[in-house]
Amino acid sequence: MTDQTDVREFLHRMANEAGFAPVKPGPVVRKARRRMARTVGGTLLMAGALVAGALVAANGLMNAARTQMPQPGGQPTPTTTENGQAVSEPYSILDGEVTFDAAPPWDYSFAGWDHLPGGIGITGPETMTTLLLDRNYDERVAVLADPLPVQTGCEEGPAPAHAEALARTIRSDPDLGATEPVSVSVGGIEGLRMDVVAAPGASVCDVEGHPQVLAAPGLNGRDHFGVEIPVGHRMRLYLLDLSGGSARMLAIAIVAPEASFEHVVEAAAPIVDSFEFRTG
């Protein structure tokens, strides 16, 4: 039953087994038109706006927490107009989904970093506290607000009080191996940096068979987004305490296979370096 012909026949039978009903285009066309109007009319901010959107959404403390992403010409994306006025918010919520006003995907200036076609980051509906950039399928940068530890058995641990507590939890997780955290500064905020790997026999937490290190709750409080670390991969994890706002912590995770890890970290450095936090 498993030669190629059989598989082909099986897939065609399965594709038709649900008896697809006539498609009603009304709702999806209305949704598409709203989306189109939003996208076309939006301010053309570059990918820096994406992270800014995620952070702004997460941070009541900060009126904006933005990344300034170098554009192709090497100039950072402006956060104010020539008159000194703040540019419009780079994101909005439409139909429960985060919609960013941004340039089309191929204009993003993190050269070499990919993301979903037509999508911006990989936040998904109702999840605006997470941003994910992919370079390849297994090379990615994830940004999470208020991350939760994913502990043995894939259970989410309690919200950590601060970055140091989260680092301790990760280091004490038998499913993970982690280096001693070192102090770093990202966007002017002091934080911790550590490398994390999956221990042999670690709990499998996703359908692709990978352990997970962190989870970020979605806005609906149910659909948590997990950041996985496949065996043979390494994660460079930045943990930043954000004081005074609705989000207490920010995590930036760079995940890549061991073989290409250093190269990927180097490629992701402009993303990490581009964070800029503003208060007031």
Add this chain to the structure above:
Amino acid sequence: MMTDVAPSEESERSGLGETYVRVAPEAIRLGYLLTGDRALAEDLAQEAFARFVARLHYIRDRHAVDAYLRKTIVNLSRNYFRRRAVERSFLERQARERQQEHLDPDVSTHQAMRAALLRLPVRQRAALVLRYYEDLPETQIADILRCRHSTVRSLVSRGLQALRQIPEVNR
């Protein structure tokens, strides 16, 4: 398998519904093969279409709606499974299905094959579907999955191998 539909300027404004009706069935079938869930497949197709329309002004090759939808649906399905709550329920459902299969010795080959397909890792499943349902060349599959050609061959091979190792499928 998706029909090559080129939305005209007219369709952008008034023919979106017609365009959707034409492309949606195949998009839904693809989503169904990737997720095994009819309602979810329709959601994915709608979301992919909405994204396509939102990007109409930026998409260089407007004739590539089929390719765009295909790629978006594959990636959306992948992200769907990334959500932990979904993953948990999926894993639990898998466990239940395995249990039911064990209790029911008369399960059909088709059902066993279906369950086996849905138990494959997402990327292996996508590679099999794109190769043997969509009949795409490795180059296009590599582009959709964002991997090398050799990885596509490996994914397909491992997917087939995994199916062969399931007793119910080989009875």
